[in-house]
Each structure stands twice: as C-alpha cells, then as structure tokens.
Amino acid sequence: MVGKIFYFINDEKNLKYCFLIAIAVTLGIFLLKFFVTGFGVYGDGLGYYTPLRSLLFDGNLRVDNEYSYYAETAGQFNSSPRVFGPIPEYSKYTVGLGIVLLPFFALGHLVALILHQFNNAIPVNGMSWPYELFYCLGSVGLGIAGLALSYLFARRYFSHLSCLLAVTGVWFASPLSYYLFIEVSMSHAVSAFLIALFLYGIFTKPWLTNGRWQIILGLVIAFAAWVRPQDVLFFIAPILVAAIGFEGELSNEKEDNLTTINWRKRSQTIFRNITQVKFWQPLLVILTVAVIMQIPQLLIYLWQYGGIDRIPYLEEGQATGHGGSFNWLQPSLWQVLFSGHRGLFIWHPITLLAVVGLVLGWQLLPRLNTIFLVTFLAQVYFIAAWWSWWQGASVGGRMFSNCTFLFVFGIASFWQKFPRQRWQKWAVFVTALFAFWNLLIVLQYQSGMIPPEAPVTLVELYQNQFKVIPFFVSHLLEKF
Numbered sequence: 186m187v188g189k190i191f192y193f194i195n196d197e198k199n200l201k202y203c204f205l206i207a208i209a210v211t212l213g214i215f216l217l218k219f220f221v222t223g224f225g226v227y228g229d230g231l232g233y234y235t236p237l238r239s240l241l242f243d244g245n246l247r248v249d250n251e252y253s254y255y256a257e258t259a260g261q262f263n264s265s266p267r268v269f270g271p272i273p274e275y276s277k278y279t280v281g282l283g284i285v286l287l288p289f290f291a292l293g294h295l296v297a298l299i300l301h302q303f304n305n306a307i308p309v310n311g312m313s314w315p316y317e318l319f320y321c322l323g324s325v326g327l328g329i330a331g332l333a334l335s336y337l338f339a340r341r342y343f344s345h346l347s348c349l350l351a352v353t354g355v356w357f358a359s360p361l362s363y364y365l366f367i368e369v370s371m372s373h374a375v376s377a378f379l380i381a382l383f384l385y386g387i388f389t390k391p392w393l394t395n396g397r398w399q400i401i402l403g404l405v406i407a408f409a410a411w412v413r414p415q416d417v418l419f420f421i422a423p424i425l426v427a428a429i430g431f432e433g434e435l436s437n438e439k440e441d442n443l444t445t446i447n448w449r450k451r452s453q454t455i456f457r458n459i460t461q462v463k464f465w466q467p468l469l470v471i472l473t474v475a476v477i478m479q480i481p482q483l484l485i486y487l488w489q490y491g492g493i494d495r496i497p498y499l500e501e502g503q504a505t506g507h508g509g510s511f512n513w514l515q516p517s518l519w520q521v522l523f524s525g526h527r528g529l530f531i532w533h534p535i536t537l538l539a540v541v542g543l544v545l546g547w548q549l550l551p552r553l554n555t556i557f558l559v560t561f562l563a564q565v566y567f568i569a570a571w572w573s574w575w576q577g578a579s580v581g582g583r584m585f586s587n588c589t590f591l592f593v594f595g596i597a598s599f600w601q602k603f604p605r606q607r608w609q610k611w612a613v614f615v616t617a618l619f620a621f622w623n624l625l626i627v628l629q630y631q632s633g634m635i636p637p638e639a640p641v642t643l644v645e646l647y648q649n650q651f652k653v654i655p656f657f658v659s660h661l662l663e664k665f
Contacts, residue, residue, distance in 0.1 A: 191610055197345040207356055208329060214366045215325055224258070224314065225321035227267045228578070230370025231255060232276045234320065237283030237290060238311040246485065248276050254312060275489040277497035279482055281411025282372045285379075289323025290316060321369045328365045328374030331381035332356055335593035338385050341434065342550070343597040346609055350616045351539075351596035357620035358535045361589050363580040363627055372412050373586035379409035380419055381590040387423050388431065388553075392467060399467050403474025409587075410475060411482060416587050418563045422556055423471060427464050431553040502572035509572065516569035521582070524575070525643030532581030532626055532646075535619040539592040542599030554598075557591045564588060578637035580630050625650045632657045 193199055219225045226234045235248035235255075243250070249272050256268040283290070293316040300307045300315060307313050332352050339348040355361060364373035383405045392398035402423070409416035486496050493499075502510030522529050530537040540561070547554045568574055568584050576584045600612045629635045629649050634656050649656075 191613060194349060194613070195346050195609070200345070200349065203349060203353075204333070207353065211325060211329065211356075211366055215321065215369060218367055219318060219321065224267065225317045226370040227255075228368060228371070229278070230368065231268065232278035233282040233372060234317075234370060236276045236278070236280050237287065238316070240280075240283075241290075242311045246276070246280075246489070247274060249274050251312065278372075279411055279414065280485065281408060281413075281482070282375055285327070285375055285408060285412060286320050286323045289319045289326075293317070293319035317370075324369045324374045325365060327378040328361065328369075331374070331378035331589055332593070334378075334381040334385045335590045338388060338590070339594045339597040342594075343601045344604070346612075347597040347600040348593070350600050350612055351593045354535045354538075354596050354616045354619055355589055355592050358616070358623040359533050359586070359589065359592055360529070360536070360580075360582045360584075361586040362623055363630075364583060364586060367627070367631075368580075371583075373583055376409065376413045376416055376587045377589040379405060379412060380416055380587045383409060383419060384422060384590045387426055392423070392471075393427060394467075396467075396470065399470040400474055403471040404478065406471065407475040407478030410479060413584075413587065415564070415567055415584065417475070418567060419560055419587070420472065420475070421560050421563055423468060425556045425559060427468060429552050429555070431556060432550045507572035511570045512572065513570050516566055517574040518565065518569045521565060521569040521574045525646045526640045527575040527579055527581055528643075529582035529585055531643060533623065535596065535616075535623075536582070536585065536588075536592055538599050538619075539595030542595035542597070542602075543591070545602060546595075546598035550598075557594060561588055561591050575638070575640075580627060622650070625653050628653045628657045 194203055215225075231252065232248075235251040236246050238251055239246055239248050252268055252272045256266065256272065258267055290311075294309070294311070296315040296319065297307060297309045297313055301309050307315065332355065335355070336348050336352045339351060343351075356365070361373060361377055364371050383402060386392065386398065386402050386405065390398045390402075392402055406417065406420060409419070483493065486493060490496055499510050502508065517524075520526065520528065523531055525531055530540075540558075543554045543557050543561075547558075564585060564587070568576070568582075576582065600609075603609065603612060626646075629646075630637065632653070634649055634653055635641050635646065
C-alpha cells in the first residue's frame with residue numbers, strides 16, 4: 186500500500202490528482218468548520234471584512250453597526266462570541282484584503298439575492314452566510330493558487346517529487362496551514378498568494394526591459410502591501426535581481442559554483458550596475474506604482490485617526506507598556522524563531538528544513554538563494570522588532586505565511602539532496618510526520634489546551650503533543 190502511494194505521487198502525470206486531493210481535504214475542513222459554527226468571518230477577520238461591507242452597503246467606513254450586529258451572534262456549536270472587547274468605530278486594518286476579495290463578495294451577493302427569493306430568512310445585507318462563505322472561499326482559492334505558483338517555480342530547478350513534497354509540507358505543516366483551512370477570513374492566505382505572484386513575476390517575466398511588466402508588478406506589490414503592509418519588504422527581491430541577477434536553471438557548471446566565483450569581479454559588476462540609470466529605472470517604475478497605490482489607505486488613516494502616527498498599530502506598543510510599537514535596536518530574534526511562545530521553527534519545524542535547504546542549495550544557486558535568504562531575514566527582523574513578536578493570538582508564526590514561496594523552494598532544494606528512492610520514501614514519511622505534528626498543534630489551540638495568546642513554554646508545548654488527542658476528544662464530548 187505504501188509503495189503504491191509512493192509510485193502514485195512520484196508520477197508527474199498524477200500531479201493534478203494530488204492537487205485535487207489536497208484541495209478536497211482543504212475545502213472539507215473549511216466547510217465543516219463553516220457549517221458547524223454557522224459563520225466563517227470572526228476575530229481579526231472581522232476587521233478586514235467589515236470595512237468592505239460598510240463601504241458597499243452604508244457608503245462609509247464606520248464599522249460600529251457591523252460589529253454590533255456580529256456581537257449579538259455566536260457560534261452554533263459552542264456559543265462562542267464573534268466579537269470580544271469594545272465596539273470600534275473604525276477598523277484599524279487596511280482595506281486591501283476586502284478589495285482583493287471583492288469579486289468573491291459580489292458572487293456571495295448574487296447567491297444571497299437568489300436565495301432570498303425562496304427564503305426571506307436570508308437577508309441581502311452583506312452580513313448573511315452567502316457573503317461570508319464566498320468571501321472565505323476566495324481567500325482559500327487564492328491561497329491554493331499561491332501554492333501552485335510556488336510549485337511551478339520550484340519545478341524549474343528541482344524534481345517533481347521534491348517540489349510536490351515541498352508544496353505538501355507547506356500546505357499542511359507551515360504557518361499558512363491553519364489560515365488556509367480554518368481561520369481563512371484573515372489576510373494570510375491572500376498575502377501568500379500575492380507575494381507568490383509577485384516573486385513568480387520577478388523571476389520569470391522580462392520586467393527589467395518591459396515597462397508593462399513593471400507596472401503589473403508594481404500593482405501586485407501594491408495590493409500585497411495593502412493587504413499586509415509588512416509585505417512591502419519583498420521589494421528587496423527585485424532590487425537584488427537587478428543588482429546581482431539570478432540563475433535561470435540548476436547547473437553544475439563551474440561558473441555557477443559558489444567556490445569558483447570571483448567575488449572581487451562580481452562586486453565590481455554589482456557596483457557598476459547600481460550606478461547606471463537602467464538599473465534604477467525599472468525599480469523606480471515599480472516603486473512609483475506601489476507608492477501611488479498606498480495613497481488611498483494613508484488618506485483613510487488620516488481621516489479616521491487624524492494622523493499617521495495615531496494609527497492603532499503604531500500606538501499599541503506604548504499603550505501596552507512596551508515603550509513603542511517597534512524596537513529596532515533590540516529585536517527578539519531568538520524568540521521569534523526558537524521560542525515555545527509561537528517560535529517559527531518550534532511550532533512549524535518544516536520551515537527550518539526550508540531555511541536549511543536554502544543554505545545547502547547556495548553552492549549551486551548562490552544568487553537565487555541569496556535573494557531568498559535576504560528577503561526571509563528581512564521578515565524575521567521586522568517581526569522580531571515588533572512589540573508583539575509572538576504575533577498576537579496565533580497558531581505559530583502566522584506573519585511568516587507570506588514566505589510560502591520561499592519555503593516551498595527551500596524544502597524542494599533540501600529534498601533534492603536525496604535523489605535515491607530509499608531516501609525519497611523517507612522524505613514522504615517525514616513530510617507526513619510534520620503534517621501530523623501541525624495537526625496536533627492546531628488541536629491544542631482549538632481545544633484551549635494552550636492559551637490563544639499568552640506565553641507557552643517549549644516543554645509545555647511539546648508535552649501537550651502527547652496528550653492533546655484525548656484532551657480534544659474530551660473537549661468535543663463536553664459540547665454535546
């Protein structure tokens with residue numbers, strides 16, 4: 186049986202069936218959660234959803250009436266409230282996610298109009314279940330599209346099996362997983378898609394000499410920053426591509442080998458590149474488009490709060506006694522990666538495999554892996570400098586979901602180091618083990634075995650992995 190599974194996934198002709206199986210599992214989990222609870226938008230997701238609904242139905246961005254409505258509703262299964270704390274007048278979140286998911290919201294509106302003709306209990310008000318369902322399905326669909334783009338790019342360099350295992354690992358065992366299956370109304374799946382689309386374009390399209398592609402990529406990174414402002418850091422990638430280039434394919438030739446690179450000559454080439462107009466021109470086009478696209482959001486913040494410095498995100502650190510929202514000189518680098526309190530490599534060990542893969546692959550793809558490592562480290566530094574480096578109520582390092590494209594490439598690079606069939610079978614087993622580990626983490630979080638935001642020690646997290654299944658079953662039985 187195990188052998189048949191291995192040969193099935195190892196045959197690239199079955200790729201579409203592998204994706205269809207993963208999609209079916211994803212939709213099955215999401216739809217089960219949706220219909221059991223009765224809704225799909227909650228928590229921080231309300232902060233992204235309500236401005237869209239308010240703009241379309243009320244003609245403004247006030248969200249207090251939406252939050253008041255949702256505060257009166259609770260989950261069908263466990264009567265858990267959808268709104269905690271005071272009702273806000275405006276949402277602190279950006280409007281980008283709502284704009285990106287607008288077509289899916291519109292589809293939900295169409296379905297609500299049709300269903301309303303047969304059942305008056307389904308209102309056409311932007312807050313009934315058809316709107317939430319299709320809005321969330323849009324997030325899931327775009328997240329899956331981001332994984333598909335990641336596979337396509339990695340496949341340019343590595344074997345089918347290495348890439349498929351990488352995508353499977355990220356799909357089911359990375360920070361993205363929970364926000365692709367369960368809490369899909371948050372911004373992480375869409376962020377992963379937009380950054381995958383941006384990086385795929387940077388590495389596969391002739392943007393350095395084509396103005397149309399510069400504008401397109403400027404729009405993509407602009408929407409990514411609209412969805413999650415931290416995503417603007419991925420602009421580092423085209424800067425590095427313009428400065429040092431990258432390997433278009435995996436090669437064992439001497440000129441591509443790290444040990445034979447003439448670093449003095451390479452540094453002279455880089456310096457010559459950055460002093461030429463043709464180096465800056467395409468980057469400035471992308472940057473200009475991205476900056477112009479941010480003006481509406483900045484104006485919204487100015488109107489809502491009276492100043493950019495008064496945005497809640499920039500005041501929360503001081504308000505919670507942390508001195509400021511960012512500590513650039515003393516970032517919590519170790520904690521954000523290795524702490525039991527949502528440390529990336531501890532909660533999602535497959536991401537460590539990805540970084541190891543990027544380092545090991547540096548010898549054959551030095552420039553490409555340098556670009557990936559630098560962009561990843563930029564995210565690490567930014568998140569570690571934030572006062573809430575544990576990323577609030579979170580299943581692991583959720584803010585690293587935007588690194589999905591990098592993780593897939595790194596994991597594929599790692600598994601490529603083990604071409605023998607015996608080791609490939611072990612790779613399948615390890616990927617499944619990581620996915621099971623992630624499932625247990627999610628069960629801990631969902632059952633309340635660990636607090637949603639409060640600190641968790643490494644010992645507590647790991648010990649709970651061996652206790653969580655009976656605890657979760659007991660938790661479910663209490664609900665009946």
